[in-house]
Amino acid sequence: MARRNPENPTPPFDAAQLFALAPQLRELLKGVSQVELEHFTMEIGDLDLFIPMTGTVASPATADAPGTVVQPPVKPTDLIRESYTKVTTDFPGRIREVRLGATKAEGGSRRHSITIGGATAPAYSDPARPPLHSPVISLDVFDMPVTLPRVLRENVADVIEDPAEWAKMNVQKFGADVVTVHLTSTDPLFRDASASAAVKTVESVLQAVDVPLIIGGCGDPRKDAEVFCAVAEMAEGERLLINSVTLDMAEAGILERVATAARDHGHAVLAFTGLDLNNAKELNRRLYEYIPPEQIVMDLTTVALGYGLEYSFTIHERARYAALMGDTELAHPTISAATNAWAAREAWMKMAPEYGSRQLRGPVWETVNALTLLLAGVDLFLMMHPAAVLTMREVIPRLPAVGNAHAGQIADWVGVRL
Amino acid sequence: MTPAAPKKKKSIREISPIDVYKLLPRTNCGECGEANCMAYATRLVNGELLLADCPQVHTEEYASPREKLEILLAPPVRTVTIGTGDYAMDIGGKYVLQRHDFTYHNPTPIAIDVNDLMKEEELIERVRRIGDFSYNYIGRKLTLNAIAIRSVSNDPEKFRNTVRTVSGASRFPLILCALDARVMAAGLEAAKGRRPLIYAATESNWKEMADLALLHNAPLAVFAPNDLALLRSLVATLLACGIRDLVLDPGTFPDEGLGDTITNFTAIRTAATKQFDDLFGFPLLGVPLTVWAGSELSEDVLKWREAITASMLISRYSDLLIMHSLDGWVILPQLIWRFNLYTDPRKPVSVEAGVRTFGRPDTRSPVLITTNYALTYFTVESDIKSANLDCYLIVADTGGLSVESAVAGRNFTAEDIARALNENNVSSLVSHTTLIIPGLAARLSGETEEATGWKILVGPKDSSGISQFLRDRWPVES
Incomplete structure (x- = not known):
């Protein structure tokens, strides 16, 4: 069973170095720090007004007609005082907690383990129920050169040939909580690299960094099964997250092999399905036969903004709500590949000047993708651009914190000189 | 809250077509375009047709059942109209908290600000840019929607002149922003016939603003920064004054106050849609422009913050936004996300597989293939149409997966x-x-050349390149 960490550790990272890597975004997100607590009082009263409903038909959009306005008989001379009491909803379900990575004491070699999940309410819906574990960020490493948009490539150009160095940079410069190693080279349609070569790559990354790892396959169910089993055995006890297991594996009769290898060697699995909750539930049911539910994370599919982000947003809202209402087959933490945002042409393409530079458009695309699914309750994000990562790091702790708004700060926004 | 009387309001999800059918004329006249009144009732509770689509129920004879229908079908978040005629925009009109429970109506309009210290040429140029900004997205033209005029001078005459200039230069709906009622009165006089949104009634000016809203029959925004009890008090008071078209601004606090902002917006919309709280049953106004208030950060940083604040507010129930930045990289994600979020979540993710014909293809025309994921298909379709190409497009059944996912997942082999x-x-x-x-x-x-015996040409990675690709590579020399 997973041991719980009260807080997910944040590795130190050097903001100055980070900004140097993205010069256009210099100073971006460097916060104005004013922390002052403001308490707001609540008055309890019983005044309730009866307001007649006036129907769906839009109010007449006629021009000013002062003469026709019927004044109500008695107009209040003083403010009618109403109270506000927040209505709190109790949900019968809760999201399971899944531990990623294992320290020496836990049987691995990571400096920290990280726990995700544990939500008891929809994300940021109730300040009294903040997320038990803050969402975390994983940065990608590929084991062979892949096509990346220029805005992304320029940040990692020096390490793109070396997964271990790339992983190190992700942790030291970009502050990754977790590193994802994509074993793209194992694809039979690309290099068809062997399972033993993949094992070596993972070994080198395990030695280079001490954060939890996610191990990504190539998408070919049979090859992935072979590679995952070999990696799981080598990395005994490290509590890797195997990305991913699918219904295709179940169909091919190899799901059992992968899931039991993960279980026997102390890892977690990522159950991937394509925007379909029935499939997500079915895959989880199949997995329960082989591996404890506390070792299952879900990937419900992240689509880019403009290419169907709304499907991802809604599938995550639905899954989380159903789980909180008691559907235990969906009560697993979720991950989102926010990097998929870069599939959208608006993220990488040079466009007419009125749409701005892609140096900014690209990172903002990844950021909006991630923030949108953060609001839908996602627990772990796979990301790439430093500015997107920094923004998430800034926003994640702010969302559950209330009492920091200063009315005075915005009271006169109308009169601001710009 | 503790309401004295039990609320009779039903969620749209609980209303059955029978409830509606019983109140309809039941003449099966077909004027709504449906075969009979039962079919119309079903589409009405699904939000696919409006009560306005039934002419008969709007006759004198049906006044009483019509009123019952209006109450039955009224969204818990009121629809408020800003502007007039063809340029009027409806905001709010929400039935549910989460879009998968029904669908969201009235996509969040985005207003861009101008102010009364701007010189006339500068003002007209900015108004022109606001009106001209557009983006062609899968065959739809996405645009900005409104202009917010701010009184920075606090001088009634300056505000009046600015409102007059903007009114003359644009047909967009207007939001007049001034917290001083004298200034607002001058602005409203210059916007006669435009039904602008008045921003805003506050604890200190509500009496004067209420008089102005009644006098001009204009909707009124209520501003109570981070004070939901005050917001409810102001709403109760303004309702008692006889004003129904209210818009709520609980304050948009960027940076440290982001948690309060999202919490307030969520609490208000939850109370309106789940508890049918009448005092919160109004459209919500988000103001990402507040990132510009009192901050000394560089412009690009503020624009970045405005972009992320806006996108979160679109997701978290904002029915109207006021922004400052006109940069494409800030605006574009908002326009696209808004468009996406307000599509009907009940529509399928996939389109029908088969062959589509574009233009007038003949036996020598190119044949392309793509997947049946709806947005993949519509993107390709839009690119082919806008380039006026003559070709065939095979839509393969990948179970609604995009090309990249389908190739990775072996659904497109x-x-x-x-x-x-x-x-x-x-x-x-x-x-x-x-x-x-x-x-x-x-x-x-x-593999495909082997499996099909056809010659395979690898097209562009993005369908925007199809037109150029065909110019370079088609016809293929044999």
Whole structure:
């Protein structure tokens, strides 16, 4: 069973170095720090007004007609005082907690383990129920050169040939909580690299960094099964997250092999399905036969903004709500590949000047993708651009914190000189 | 809250077509376009048709059942109209908290600000830019929607002149922003016939603003920064004054106050849609422009913050936004996200597989293939149409997955492509045997040539490049 960490550790990272890597975004997100607590009082009263409903038909959009306005008989001379009491909803379900990575004491070699999940309410819906574990960020490493948009490539150009160095940079410069190693080279349609070569790559990354790892396959169910089993055995006890297991594996009769290898060697699995909750539930049911539910994370599919982000947003809202209402087959933490945002042409393409530079458009695309699914309750994000990562790091702790708004700060926004 | 009387309001999800049918004329006249009143009732509770689509129920004879229907079908978040005529915009009108429970109506309009210290040429130029900004997204033109005029001078005459200039230069709906009622009165006089949104009634000016809203029959925003009890008090008071068209601004606090902002917006919309709290049953106004208030950060940083604040507020129930930045990289994600979020979540993720014909193709025209994921298909379709190409497009059934996902997940393989060519009898359409596959499926080209016997051309990775690709590579030399 997973041991719980009260807080997910944040590795130190050097903001100055980070900004140097993205010069256009210099100073971006460097916060104005004013922390002052403001308490707001609540008055309890019983005044309730009866307001007649006036129907769906839009109010007449006629021009000013002062003469026709019927004044109500008695107009209040003083403010009618109403109270506000927040209505709190109790949900019968809760999201399971899944531990990623294992320290020496836990049987691995990571400096920290990280726990995700544990939500008891929809994300940021109730300040009294903040997320038990803050969402975390994983940065990608590929084991062979892949096509990346220029805005992304320029940040990692020096390490793109070396997964271990790339992983190190992700942790030291970009502050990754977790590193994802994509074993793209194992694809039979690309290099068809062997399972033993993949094992070596993972070994080198395990030695280079001490954060939890996610191990990504190539998408070919049979090859992935072979590679995952070999990696799981080598990395005994490290509590890797195997990305991913699918219904295709179940169909091919190899799901059992992968899931039991993960279980026997102390890892977690990522159950991937394509925007379909029935499939997500079915895959989880199949997995329960082989591996404890506390070792299952879900990937419900992240689509880019403009290419169907709304499907991802809604599938995550639905899954989380159903789980909180008691559907235990969906009560697993979720991950989102926010990097998929870069599939959208608006993220990488040079466009007419009125749409701005892609140096900014690209990172903002990844950021909006991630923030949108953060609001839908996602627990772990796979990301790439430093500015997107920094923004998430800034926003994640702010969302559950209330009492920091200063009315005075915005009271006169109308009169601001710009 | 503790309401004294039990609320009789039903959620739209609980209303059955029978509830509605009983109140309809039941003449099966067909004027709504449906075969009978029961079919109309079903589409009405699904939000696919409006009460306005039934002419009979709007006659004198049906006044009483109509009123009952209006109450039954009223959204818990009121619809408020800003502007007049063809340029009027409806905001709010929400039935549910989460879009998957029904669908969201009235996509969040985005207003961009101007102010009364701007010189006339500067003002007209900015108004022109606001009106001109647009983006062609899968065949739809996405635009900005409104202009917010701020009184920075606090001088009634300056505000009046600015409102007059903007009114003359644009037909967009207006939001007049001034917290001083004298200034607002001057602005409203210059916007006669425009039904602008008055921003805003506050604890200190509500009496004067209420008089102005009644006098001009204009909707009124209520501003109570981070004070929901005060917001409810102001709403109760303004309702008692006889004003129904209210818009709520609980304050948009960027940076440290982001948690309060999202919490307030969520609490208000939850109370309105789940508890049918009448005092919160109004559209919400988000003001990402507040990132510019009192901050000394560089412009690009503020724009970045405005962009992320806006996108979160679109997701978290904002029915109207006021922004400052006009930069494409800030605006574009908002326009696209808004468009996406307000589509009907009940519509399928996939389109029908088969062959689509574009333009007037003949036997020598190119044949392309893509997947049946709705947004993949619509993107390709839009690019082919806007380039006026004559071609065939095979839509392969990948279970609604995009090209990249389908290739990765083996839902789009050489065998699938061969099957699509056969099932659609493509060889009867053209005299050549060349197929253009998506650039993202490049790795399938060798296998596909073997599986199909066709010559495979690897097309561009993004369908925006199809037109250029065909100019360079078509026809293929034999």
